[in-house]
Each structure stands twice: as C-alpha cells, then as structure tokens.
Amino acid sequence: MVLRRGTNGDNVKTLQRGLNKLGAMLLVDGDFGKSTEAAVGDARQALNIPGPSEEADDALQAAVAAVPDPFPPLTAAGVTFMARQEVCDSASYRRRYQTPCWPGSKSGITIGIGYDCRFVDITQLRADWGDELDAHALGKLCDVVKVVGSDTLAAQLNSVVVPLNAAMRVFIRRTLPEYLANVRAAFPHVDELTHSQRTALVSLVYNRGAAMKDSDPVRQERREMRTIRDLLNARNFAAVPEQFESMKRLWGVGSDPGLVQRRQQEADLWRSGFSALNLE
Numbered sequence: 001m002v003l004r005r006g007t008n009g010d011n012v013k014t015l016q017r018g019l020n021k022l023g024a025m026l027l028v029d030g031d032f033g034k035s036t037e038a039a040v041g042d043a044r045q046a047l048n049i050p051g052p053s054e055e056a057d058d059a060l061q062a063a064v065a066a067v068p069d070p071f072p073p074l075t076a077a078g079v080t081f082m083a084r085q086e087v088c089d090s091a092s093y094r095r096r097y098q099t100p101c102w103p104g105s106k107s108g109i110t111i112g113i114g115y116d117c118r119f120v121d122i123t124q125l126r127a128d129w130g131d132e133l134d135a136h137a138l139g140k141l142c143d144v145v146k147v148v149g150s151d152t153l154a155a156q157l158n159s160v161v162v163p164l165n166a167a168m169r170v171f172i173r174r175t176l177p178e179y180l181a182n183v184r185a186a187f188p189h190v191d192e193l194t195h196s197q198r199t200a201l202v203s204l205v206y207n208r209g210a211a212m213k214d215s216d217p218v219r220q221e222r223r224e225m226r227t228i229r230d231l232l233n234a235r236n237f238a239a240v241p242e243q244f245e246s247m248k249r250l251w252g253v254g255s256d257p258g259l260v261q262r263r264q265q266e267a268d269l270w271r272s273g274f275s276a277l278n279l280e
Helices: 010-020 034-047 058-065 075-087 090-097 122-129 135-142 151-155 164-186 195-208 223-233 241-250 257-272
Strands: none
Touching: 010 034, 010 058, 010 075, 034 058, 034 090, 034 164, 075 090, 075 164, 075 195, 075 257, 090 164, 122 135, 122 164, 164 195, 195 241, 195 257, 223 241, 241 257
C-alpha cells in the first residue's frame, strides 16, 4: 500500500514510528501531513532507496521498519520526546537551529539538539563532532567553548551549518549515553523504570543537571531533585511525577513557560507513557 499526503490510519502510525528511528521527531498521530512527507524524503536519502520523495511505497516502508532502535534504553519514542523538547520538530530545526544560536541568559552558544558549547572543552567538542563537521566549522566552534554566549557571538558563526542528521547522530551516540550515565549515578533504581519513566528523568537531568545541593537555601531549587532520589530509593515510583509538577514553582508567571510545560510533560510521560503524548 502506497502512503502519501492525506492518508490516515494505523499504517501511517507504523510508518511514523519507523521514521522516528531515523530522527524524524514526528508525533505518531496517523496523519500523513507535511512533516511526515518531509521525513519520507529524508528517509529515502538516508537509506538510499530510490522513489518519489513525497510518498512511501512498500519498499520504503519495509526498509524503515527494519531500522534498529537508535537508543534502546529510552527507545525511539524517548529520543523523539527529548529532541522535540529541545528543537520542537525537523522543520523548526532547519529554520531556527541548524546554525549556532544563543538561547540567552548564562547559556553558551548552542548547536545541534541542545548541545551547549559552554559546558565542553575543545577536546570533547572535537570528539563529539569531528566525524560530522568540517574543519572550518569545528575551528569556529572551538573559539566559543567554555564561554557564555551572546547574540553577537552567534552572528559570527552564521557560516556554520549543522545538518539535522548530523545533529541527531551526535545526540544519540554521544550525548544521550553521557546523560543516562549521569542519571544512573544520581538516582537509584533507574533501570527498574519503564522506558518512558527513564526518559522523563534523562530529560530532566539534560535540562537541569543532576546536582542535589541548593545554591539558595531559601528558594531550595534542588529540593524536588532530592525528593525524587529519596522516592526512588524507597521504590515509591508512583509519587515521582508530583515532584516534576512541584518544580514548576521555579519558573512562575513571566519567567519561562517553556520549562513549566516541559516539567508537566515529563510528569505526564511518567504517569501515562509515550502514548499520552502521541509518541508511540
């Protein structure tokens, strides 16, 4: 059965799940729309399968289904959740994030899927990106490691382009294993959790770090992190999502609605799995 724009149903959901193994960042909603059409074109190129870029024939569907899960500890659904938290979707990535940007505040210059150059050194940058970017791009990025970014600094890097497929490869092969290791070190019993619960914790640590000590004893900004650790130690897994929701106090009205939404989605993911967010 050939799937194309306007097709709906379970066959499209199966295709979307497969395309997400290739980093498409699709919602699994069964609607073959513009984003799925673009992902089909990307998949033909990635898998070297000839055919119309706007439709998925049986050969492409079979090839996509045979692609292995990119990161089994979280699954493709977990990778998709985290990537969407950072860059929303593939169209947004190409429009806003494929050149270096500065998120603001104390962040460094950011590339790829939330890769902050402030928190790496030149050796790590080259190890992570040496197989993906050319010497010109790497050289320019080496100049911005370990520093707080600015709009001016980002503008000086507008000749650097990080393709989406390269960004996803670094995210899956380099970044996610590092942050999963951080989660395992900070929180007990991580490997007893479901894939969706584990994803929620990795997402939290990727965004906030794994520190447990407050820098402000009044605000107690790490209070919920400590409580999550203690709940996991007690194997009281069901009480954890309330702590994600409690963290929303740190980004109140007029602060950062994106982080408030992220904490809520992590709580929903913990309680109800990937299906609650149209990711499986």
